[in-house]
Amino acid sequence: MSGNHNWILLTLSISIAVAASYTALDLAQRVNEASSRGSRFAWLTAAAVCMGGGIWSMHFVAMLSYSIPSIAISYDPFLTGLSLCIAILVTGAAFELVSRQTESGLLLWLGGLLMGIGIVAMHYIGMSAMLMPAELSYDVLWVTISVFIAIGAAVGALWLAFRGSRMLHRGAAAVVMGFAISGMHFSGMRAASFDIHVHGVQDGAATFSQGALAIGVASVTLMILLAAVVAAMFDRRFAALALKEAQSLRDSEERFRQLYRATPLPLHALDEAGCIEEVSDAWLAMLGFSRPDIYGRLFLTLMADESARRRSEYDWPHLMQAGASKEKEYRLIASDGRALDVLLSSRVERDTNGHVVRIVEGLVDVTDRKAAEQALRQAQKMEAIGQLTGGVAHDFNNLLTVIIGSLDRALRKFSADDNAIKLMNNALEAAQRGASLTQRLLSFARRQNLDPQTVSVPQLIEGMHQLLVSSLPANVLISNHFSPKTPLVKVDPHQLEMALLNLVVNARDAMPAGGEITIVVSGELVPPRELRGDRHVCLKVMDQGSGMDEETLLKARDPFFTTKGVGKGTGLGLPMVAGFAEQSGGLMILYSELGKGTTVELWLPEATRQAEDAVARSNAVSSASLDDLHGYVILAVDDDALVLMNTEAILQDLGADVVTTTSPLHALELVQSRSDFTCVVSDFAMPKMTGAELLSQCRVSRPDLPFVIATGYNETPISDEIAVLLVKPFTDQALCRAVQDASSRRAGTGHIVQASARGQTE
Numbered sequence: 001m002s003g004n005h006n007w008i009l010l011t012l013s014i015s016i017a018v019a020a021s022y023t024a025l026d027l028a029q030r031v032n033e034a035s036s037r038g039s040r041f042a043w044l045t046a047a048a049v050c051m052g053g054g055i056w057s058m059h060f061v062a063m064l065s066y067s068i069p070s071i072a073i074s075y076d077p078f079l080t081g082l083s084l085c086i087a088i089l090v091t092g093a094a095f096e097l098v099s100r101q102t103e104s105g106l107l108l109w110l111g112g113l114l115m116g117i118g119i120v121a122m123h124y125i126g127m128s129a130m131l132m133p134a135e136l137s138y139d140v141l142w143v144t145i146s147v148f149i150a151i152g153a154a155v156g157a158l159w160l161a162f163r164g165s166r167m168l169h170r171g172a173a174a175v176v177m178g179f180a181i182s183g184m185h186f187s188g189m190r191a192a193s194f195d196i197h198v199h200g201v202q203d204g205a206a207t208f209s210q211g212a213l214a215i216g217v218a219s220v221t222l223m224i225l226l227a228a229v230v231a232a233m234f235d236r237r238f239a240a241l242a243l244k245e246a247q248s249l250r251d252s253e254e255r256f257r258q259l260y261r262a263t264p265l266p267l268h269a270l271d272e273a274g275c276i277e278e279v280s281d282a283w284l285a286m287l288g289f290s291r292p293d294i295y296g297r298l299f300l301t302l303m304a305d306e307s308a309r310r311r312s313e314y315d316w317p318h319l320m321q322a323g324a325s326k327e328k329e330y331r332l333i334a335s336d337g338r339a340l341d342v343l344l345s346s347r348v349e350r351d352t353n354g355h356v357v358r359i360v361e362g363l364v365d366v367t368d369r370k371a372a373e374q375a376l377r378q379a380q381k382m383e384a385i386g387q388l389t390g391g392v393a394h395d396f397n398n399l400l401t402v403i404i405g406s407l408d409r410a411l412r413k414f415s416a417d418d419n420a421i422k423l424m425n426n427a428l429e430a431a432q433r434g435a436s437l438t439q440r441l442l443s444f445a446r447r448q449n450l451d452p453q454t455v456s457v458p459q460l461i462e463g464m465h466q467l468l469v470s471s472l473p474a475n476v477l478i479s480n481h482f483s484p485k486t487p488l489v490k491v492d493p494h495q496l497e498m499a500l501l502n503l504v505v506n507a508r509d510a511m512p513a514g515g516e517i518t519i520v521v522s523g524e525l526v527p528p529r530e531l532r533g534d535r536h537v538c539l540k541v542m543d544q545g546s547g548m549d550e551e552t553l554l555k556a557r558d559p560f561f562t563t564k565g566v567g568k569g570t571g572l573g574l575p576m577v578a579g580f581a582e583q584s585g586g587l588m589i590l591y592s593e594l595g596k597g598t599t600v601e602l603w604l605p606e607a608t609r610q611a612e613d614a615v616a617r618s619n620a621v622s623s624a625s626l627d628d629l630h631g632y633v634i635l636a637v638d639d640d641a642l643v644l645m646n647t648e649a650i651l652q653d654l655g656a657d658v659v660t661t662t663s664p665l666h667a668l669e670l671v672q673s674r675s676d677f678t679c680v681v682s683d684f685a686m687p688k689m690t691g692a693e694l695l696s697q698c699r700v701s702r703p704d705l706p707f708v709i710a711t712g713y714n715e716t717p718i719s720d721e722i723a724v725l726l727v728k729p730f731t732d733q734a735l736c737r738a739v740q741d742a743s744s745r746r747a748g749t750g751h752i753v754q755a756s757a758r759g760q761t762e
Contacts, residue, residue, distance in 0.1 A: 006064075008065075009062070009065030012065075013062035016054055016222065019221075023047075028099075030046075030235055031043045031047060031095070046231070053221065056084045056122060057221035059123055060080070060217055076131060079126070089118070111154075111155075112159075113154075113155075115151075117147075119153075119154060123184070136193070139190070146184050150181075153183075261279075262280070263281075264282055266285075267279070268283050270358065270359040274299050276295060276299055278295075279291065288334045303330055303332055304333060307331045319359070320348065324346060324347045328346075329342070342366060342367075343366055345361065346359055396434070397728040400435050400729035401646060402642045402646040403729075405647075405649070405729075405731070406646060406649075408731055411425070411428070452490045452584065454607040455490070457482075457537060460500075461482075471501070473508070476511055478517045478518075478519065480521075483521065483522040483524055486537060488607040489537050490606070490608075495584075496580075499576070499580050502576065504517060504541065506600075510547075510598060511545040515544035521538070521539050522538050534606075535606040536603045538604075542597065542599045543598055547593050547596050553590060581603065581604070584604060586602065586603040589603070628655055629651065629739060631655075631678075632657065633659070633679075634651050635658075635661070635681070636648050636651065637662075637663075639663075643683065644660055644662060654735075659677075663688075664682070667694060668694060668697050671701060679739050679743060680705060680707050680708070681708045681710065681738075682707065683709075684710065691709045695707050695709070707723045707742060708723070708726050709723060710726040711727070712727065722745045
């Protein structure tokens with residue numbers, strides 16, 4: 001027996017299928033875009049309820065649209081509810097499978113098969129829920145058709161649900177799916193046959209209003225679907241706003257990152273654990289790293305051990321507590337192993353809850369400044385030592401002046417066969433060695449008297465060759481390399497000889513097992529930065545010895561520092577050479593490395609013109625007798641009584657009449673009150689008034705009075721025409737020559753004449 005369909009309810013059921021399909025497709029998009037597992041599960045459940053519940057609602061409304069005349073139809077609540085649950089569960093399971101599908105599409109077909117069979121089960125369970133006086137049977141062909149339609153519709157629904165289509169596509173897909181689901185339902189209905197029992201036929205309508213129930217179910221279903229669509233719409237809107245805000249935040253962070261990287265300051269940002277998150281380009285340039293190498297690295301690993309320990313134990317905890325720190329000094333290790341001294345300023349950034357967001361820190365490279373400070377301290381120390389050494393050497397010179405002068409006079413009073421002669425000669429030799437040591441001390445203090453002359457360095461070295469060779473053992477060779485046309489230099493040749501001999505002896509001592517010493521002279525090398533602007537000649541002495549480590553190299557120029565054994569070195573060799581080079585207007589540079597030998601460079605100023613002044617001074621010397629000062633009345637002035645007594649004795653032995661005083665002020669009074677003085681012999685360094693000041697005051701009353709200034713200092717400021725500088729310690733011949741030289745300038749314009757201890761005019 002066949003029944004009739006209510007076309008209004010039938011149309012309503014198809015509309016429900018279309019609406020449910022559209023809603024499920026829309027909600028499925030939210031599953032793919034969910035930001036958390038919880039939201040994903042919620043949207044997956046909502047899509048399953050809408051799809052499964054919509055299919056069930058479509059099926060139930062379509063069932064209610066079917067009626068058989070004079071047959072009362074009712075529904076089993078349990079089976080009806082079971083069919084609803086099955087529809088929702090299988091749809092949810094299918095959605096879960098397909099949401100995890102791979103490119104092979106296997107899960108899509110499995111999900112479609114599960115969902116299709118579930119829908120078929122829902123349909124036929126719903127059919128069996130119909131209660132009426134009739135026998136229900138099915139046509140196998142149409143049942144099979146309905147199953148295939150259900151599976152195909154399910155696969156299509158699942159494929160469209162997770163394809164990410166646009167609204168228009170989802171609408172079209174929803175219409176197709178709606179009709180497909182409806183086609184499955186009506187195929188299933190077409191397969192059903194009802195065999196009515198005669199005694200069950202009743203007059204009248206069904207036991208309840210099928211139309212009212214269908215309208216109610218449809219209304220509830222559509223309201224649920226509408227609510228789901230509205231929820232998805234708002235969620236999509238909120239997601240779009242969140243995405244836009246996140247994109248804006250990313251753009252802002254990218255702009256900040258670019259600005260941070262381009263800043264000219266070396267900056268870095270750390271996380272709460274102290275790992276590097278971001279660095280500026282200037283930071284990378286300072287330390288020599290690349291960003292891939294440095295991101296995520298613990299900042300402490302870039303520090304020297306002591307700096308890392310101090311930061312981890314003290315500075316980092318204090319920074320986390322105080323929130324900021326300023327100019328903490330650390331030592332960082334660059335990518336190439338260089339040690340950099342830096343000042344580090346830090347600031348901790350926190351969010352509104354007090355949690356650490358990042359630690360921003362800036363570096364200031366103070367490596368050069370610390371090196372300059374160290375060099376300044378070293379220079380101040382050397383200056384202090386130089387002043388002390390110069391003062392001691394000056395006082396020692398006074399003592400040696402007395403000793404050498406006394407021995408000279410004593411030797412003249414003994415006969416040649418006297419046994420005391422040998423002892424006095426030994427004492428005199430020891431005093432002269434002391435004078436040589438004093439000159440070294442003054443050289444280190446840069447206070448020795450130099451006599452710069454035009455010198456050919458290659459010729460000087462060739463002239464010393466035999467002397468240098470004789471100072472070397474048989475297993476040490478020496479070789480010279482001179483560049484062609486080496487320019488002349490303006491230095492004191494005697495001091496240069498001493499410096500070269502010192503360097504060769506040091507090179508010899510550095511090679512106990514033998515080797516080769518190489519001497520190179522070149523005027524073509526570029527001078528160091530300190531000497532730019534002037535022309536210099538470079539003298540190199542290179543050995544193949546054991547070399548020096550960095551610490552020893554730093555101390556090599558310190559006075560009295562030596563690596564030789566006890567009694568084998570004074571520690572004044574290199575300081576004397578350095579002092580000579582700097583006082584001559586040049587520089588000494590040391591290069592050394594353990595196991596690779598040592599190179600000493602002496603940069604000497606190039607001569608610009610021939611030095612003819614010495615010849616002129618030599619021609620101006622009087623030919624008077626060197627040992628006769630008879631007729632001279634000499635005023636001797638010295639604050640040291642011993643030196644004064646020695647000077648007086650020498651002058652008296654030479655035949656002069658001598659007036660002595662230890663006070664320069666008294667000497668000035670004597671000069672002003674007496675006109676018979678033919679010469680004044682004065683010490684330079686005296687209290688209350690120096691020898692130069694005494695000379696200046698005497699010129700007021702006696703402008704033509706000859707003066708001899710005895711000094712051990714090179715800086716003696718004398719600019720008088722009738723004056724001679726006498727180097728301490730001096731012999732009686734040197735003193736006699738100085739007095740005669742000063743007297744010879746009396747009648748002419750004259751020059752300042754410098755007399756050496758050997759009695760020669762310089």
